[in-house]
Amino acid sequence: MLELFSYSDTGWGDEILRGLAITVQLAVVTLPVGVLLGFLAAFASMSRLRILRAIGFGYTTLMRGLPEILTLFVVYNGVGLLWNRLAMWWNPDAPLTEFSPFIAGVVALGLVFGAFAGEVLRGAFQSLNTGQMEAGKAIGMTRSQIFRRIELPQIWRFALPGLGNLWINLLKDTALVSVIALNDLMRMTKVAVGVTKQPFTFYLLACLIYWTMCVLSEFVLARMERRANRGIRSA
């Protein structure tokens, strides 16, 4: 039984670890993209310009309402199609390029993460105490100083639980990229199943690996939350 998972030519340990590496890379690369999009969405939906507010609202509503896997297909097929059409228009002899599934995964999961994060961050901005900003202005801080010294540390504290949940969702959603032929943990598991004909064993192993990542993340997030809330009197 154990040799099935050994780290050798006969075992599947190395293949599955390589898949796990892709899964982790995907999640880690997507996170900053998603957080950046989240900030943009939050700023847009709090903007004074009506058009920006509409864009922010439209983006968050659309992306939160669609199945993640549909978004993934739209990005993977659609952007690839668009790219090739643009390339053809630019240069009719251009070779057809295959859109990288990794990039498609980052873009699609980032778009979804950004939409949810936008709502979390907007909530965090709105729970800031406006008196502190006025105080900052009164003692002569610039707009960026206020943002850096007053707003950001507290937004971190307010948004951390929500962003933590989103991170765990992101970890789980990375499994979707296996359907667009990226060799992540899920897909390598599928390959192993195809050869060994032991679907339950290997899918259970994959589940246990995801579970471990999620439980570890929860543990780290709980510590980060405790750290972010140090010096705050708890109710």
Place this chain on the structure above:
Amino acid sequence: MNPLDILLQYWPRLLDGTVMTLKLTLLGAMIAALAAPGLALVRTQASPWAQAPLRLYISFMRGTPLLAQLFLVFYGSGQFRPMLQDLGLWWLFRDPFNCALLAFALNSTAYQTEILRGGIMGAPHGEIEAARAIGMSQFQTLRRVTFPHAYRIAWPALGNEVILLMKASALASVITLFDLLGRTRQIFSRSFDFSVYLWAAVIYLCLTAAFVFVWRQAELRLSKQFTGRVLPVTPAPNPKETTE
């Protein structure tokens, strides 16, 4: 092709897929809704040791991708085929629809149980004590006091869970089911017309919007005694006026 032509040509398939998506979502949510109240009670009242298996189950369901759970049920059951055939359960696992339904119901049970647990814990203690004090049995208290409060508190979160389940039901297309996304992929593979994905997106958004509306209406009805019914307060006679 013109996006409208795609819709005109393929609408029966898209409709068929939409029905499948609704069937998976609503059946899955309903099976989970039957299991959740009992499990939520276990979560709130059983001793820590007694509820350890339940907590493990919930943690597993929430900590692993639904896609992996779906594969575990659909493909994984194949590993136990002789045993399942002996037990007479193979028909259940042979059919992708049943497998998808089982996986969605198991997954949603975990989430709904936790949501309902929050609702039960939010039911006011005083009212439960009062119900016991006037001689209601434990079951009567649950039925008349605890659960009405619990469901009212948990209602919005339960609605979110159903929407999440509807979005998740798109995964069924991966195990060869023709739900809305499955039909969409089928049409795309024939026509190579990208606009069919956009139509699918429109349909998903409409389904979500319609569900949010229905759920909100039900919520207003559930909590009638707390919202909307603002009684016209008859002003107390002003003593000064009467003395005049």
